[in-house]
Amino acid sequence: MGARKLSAITSKRGNKNFYKGRGAPPAGEHTDRGGYRLDQARLASYTFIAPDLTGFKLLPYVSMLTRHAPEKRAALLQKADMQEQEEAQAKAEQAAANQAVRGATN
Secondary structure, eight states: OOOOOOOOOOTTTSOTTOOOOOSOOOSEEEOTTSOEEEOTTTSOOOOOOOOOOTTOOOOOOOOTTSOOOHHHHHHHHHHHHHHHHHHHHHHHHHHHHHHHHHHHHO
């Protein structure tokens, strides 16, 4: 057998209880009763303040894959239903016209 490679230990190389983590500092401490108490001073606070965009000429990019707002979705569904009804009515009229032509030729 060849020599075993000595590389960095990973969670795949450790035993079933090995958890390497990512080097993040703990956000709290374990209690005597088995719980975990978060320390608010250790938690990262991400406070984002949006800039004032009055008079800004560019518009935000919105992907075409984004789902529509419920009221716009309802309007689009209603429009699609109306188109389907118009297509069905046109097919029925075409079928009636074809039936009339067949009856006249026989």
